[in-house]
Amino acid sequence: MNATINSIGIYHPEKEIRNSFFEKYIQTSDQWIRERTGIEKRYFATDDEYTSDMCVKAAQNLSLNYNKDLADIDFIIVATTTPDQLIPSVASQVQSRLKIKNAGTIDIASACAGFVNGIILAKGLIAANTHKKVLVIGADMLSKKIDMEDRTTCVLFGDGAGAVLVEASEDNHLFETITGTNGDYGKDLYLSNQNAPINGIEIIANDKFHQNGRIVYKWAVQTLTGGLKELSEKNNLTLDQTDYYIPHSANFRMLEAVFKELNVPIEKCLDSVRKYGNTSAGSVPLAWFEGLREGKVKKGDKLSLIGFGGGFTYAGIYIENNIEPLK
Numbered sequence: 001m002n003a004t005i006n007s008i009g010i011y012h013p014e015k016e017i018r019n020s021f022f023e024k025y026i027q028t029s030d031q032w033i034r035e036r037t038g039i040e041k042r043y044f045a046t047d048d049e050y051t052s053d054m055c056v057k058a059a060q061n062l063s064l065n066y067n068k069d070l071a072d073i074d075f076i077i078v079a080t081t082t083p084d085q086l087i088p089s090v091a092s093q094v095q096s097r098l099k100i101k102n103a104g105t106i107d108i109a110s111a112c113a114g115f116v117n118g119i120i121l122a123k124g125l126i127a128a129n130t131h132k133k134v135l136v137i138g139a140d141m142l143s144k145k146i147d148m149e150d151r152t153t154c155v156l157f158g159d160g161a162g163a164v165l166v167e168a169s170e171d172n173h174l175f176e177t178i179t180g181t182n183g184d185y186g187k188d189l190y191l192s193n194q195n196a197p198i199n200g201i202e203i204i205a206n207d208k209f210h211q212n213g214r215i216v217y218k219w220a221v222q223t224l225t226g227g228l229k230e231l232s233e234k235n236n237l238t239l240d241q242t243d244y245y246i247p248h249s250a251n252f253r254m255l256e257a258v259f260k261e262l263n264v265p266i267e268k269c270l271d272s273v274r275k276y277g278n279t280s281a282g283s284v285p286l287a288w289f290e291g292l293r294e295g296k297v298k299k300g301d302k303l304s305l306i307g308f309g310g311g312f313t314y315a316g317i318y319i320e321n322n323i324e325p326l327k
Helices: 019-024 030-037 051-066 092-098 111-127 183-188 211-234 250-264 278-294
Strands: 001-013 015-018 039-046 076-078 104-108 135-143 159-169 174-181 187-192 209-211 244-247 302-309 313-320
Touching: 001 051, 001 111, 001 278, 015 019, 019 030, 030 051, 030 250, 039 135, 039 159, 051 092, 051 104, 051 135, 051 159, 076 092, 076 111, 092 104, 092 135, 104 111, 104 278, 111 135, 111 159, 111 174, 111 278, 111 313, 135 278, 174 211, 174 278, 183 250, 209 211, 211 244, 211 250, 211 302, 211 313, 244 250
Parallel strands: 076 104, 076 135, 244 302
Antiparallel strands: 001 159, 015 039, 135 159, 174 313, 187 209, 302 313
């Protein structure tokens, strides 16, 4: 069974956070943050706003943008590492609040690779002919999980969500994928509230985000560079045949380094990090949406999506864009 994606929606909280916000917590500046990350701003949720709220609003935005009926969705996948609770799942709360009566639900936790993994899983459900219309949402609310005294991480993250519908179709627009993991790096990027060691290594269990920036940066550059090459080869494409690349937006300077290494113009890279910060599972759909809204991405364009992050894990998929540009 073939599959397509022809609708998308996003949501971000209203509270805009400029780089100067962090000056009252740590020694930093707008110039320092921009030079090292490219980030200009991000959005933080209010105390009474949660990941499920962002997911519902992203789905509603999708419905509004493309006049989509959500009632006949038969499966909901939410990619997040910041669920409201462990039980019930965020996906089940989305099902309830959108009044989708006959949908299976599941949360998946693969950090910044989550949204792309969600599309891959949805593609598999449709290929198996068990489902016809799958809502895939990537959403994270890391503002509530950052240590404001850790200058290496607190300036990086923002809150946001993006949603797409993966639907059964006569024509196929979702093609070959790549996935991989190196769990040996688990201790270098984690978020935990219990004292269970990671691969035998003791960790700080304070429910805050922790990362070894140098190791994460090096792995991410190598993985993204190699992953985009592998994804192109697997789909019998040369790098220049892809119209736009949509990688996870962790750091714009890192993306510049990767695309320089690939000898691909940075203009072919769609990012969300400069406008939204690192939104983890939300970053890829946010960048895709912005590309459509700005009139860059056209129907029929060849897109390479790839997410990479905590685990360490990555996932990529080549897609022929079937979403009409937003007006």
